[in-house]
Amino acid sequence: MSEGKDIPLVGGKSFTAVAINCAAKAGEWIKTKLGNHTSLSIKYSAQDLVTEVDKGAETMIRNLVGTHFPHHSFLGEEGVEPGPEASAKALQSVQDAEYLWIVDPVDGTTNFVHGFPFFSVSIALAYQGEVIVGVVYDPMRDELFVAEKGKGAYVRGRRMAVSGEAALRDSLLASGFPADPNYAQPLNMKQLQAIAPQVRNVRSVGSAALHMAYVASGRVSGFWEVGLNAWDLAAGALLVKESGGKVTDMQGNDYHLGVRHVAATNGRIHDELLQALQQAETAGT
Incomplete structure (x- = not known):
């Protein structure tokens, strides 16, 4: 990552170092609880779970x-009532x-509940509404994805780049x-049905934060989802x-904290993906 003097600081403390420390400690604790949780509650729908x-994380x-x-200030998923x-x-x-x-302490709770080892800790810091630090930690693979505004993004200490497709x-x-x-799932499924024949393949493994990290690291060419x-996402x-890469809403407007319907790509396929998503949304209406 960048030299210490370049890391955002306040009062001599590094934002990035604190974010990394929080993600690592929470992630290691979460990992010890896999297959060991004692409570399970339904939030907004039968697919929206919390433990x-x-x-605790x-x-x-x-x-x-x-x-x-x-x-x-602090905005965490578990401190917010369910629903959009x-x-x-x-x-x-x-x-x-x-x-x-x-903060999303466990992005991929359904996976965690079922023992499917694909979930993450997502921590971002925004300054005056703009994200300046982003950390996504996958405790099962011990993969730490870190970005600082204007300083690049890294995984396992190596600089990341999006794919070339x-x-x-x-x-x-x-x-x-x-x-x-009622809304997000039917629309996302409609888009999936339209897009799947147009691409090499589609993966869905249950953690939006890791999907975004995989776009950043070039493991997938793009990601979209409705209702996040x-x-x-931050x-x-x-x-x-x-x-x-490039991140927008589904109309092509630049990402901001209020975006709920997202498209993130290597940039090269972005316009083509947006066009396909918009055509799917309007088909049959």
């Missing part, structure tokens, strides 16, 4: 951040914060199956941008 591990991260930066309206309201309540930590037909894409059964939240969006 005591999600809550978020509390751990919140406390660690608060120790270093007690005056910073509550998510939008929670983001609006902190959008004017100078420094805002945005220039056309959808040559691309491996990723998407998800949203927890909202700031804590799903860290990953910076990873993609700092790796040379």
